[in-house]
Amino acid sequence: FTGLRDGEKLYEEVLNEEETSKPTFHPKIKIAQVRAYDYADANLRIDALVRACAVEGDMQIVKRMKEIVPEFKSQHSKYEVLDE
Numbered sequence: 001f002t003g004l005r006d007g008e009k010l011y012e013e014v015l016n017e018e019e020t021s022k023p024t025f026h027p028k029i030k031i032a033q034v035r036a037y038d039y040a041d042a043n044l045r046i047d048a049l050v051r052a053c054a055v056e057g058d059m060q061i062v063k064r065m066k067e068i069v070p071e072f073k074s075q076h077s078k079y080e081v082l083d084e
Contacts (some may be wrong), residue, residue, distance in 0.1 A: 016071045042068070 014032070015021060019030035049064045056064075062079045066072055074080045 003027075015034070017035070019032065019034045021032050023030055045064070045068050049061070049068065052061055052064055059082070062074075063082050066082055073083050
């Protein structure tokens with residue numbers, strides 16, 4: 001173990017604001033309670049995204065991606081306008 005390197009985080013947030021975790025028998029182990037997903041809908045959206053990559057511009061593709069993952073917010077890029 002060499003410690004953290006520049007830019008590395010000791011703690012990584014893996015749940016979004018709407019998701020929580022519940023304790024287990026071990027104090028350092030938790031079970032994530034994530035939102036329910038409609039996998040058929042998710043597959044349709046991802047298939048549409050893949051097809052769009054061949055014919056749409058980058059702005060429309062990123063917009064589709066943000067519809068799939070609404071928690072994602074662009075930082076310091078031209079795609080920030082899609083977050084408004």
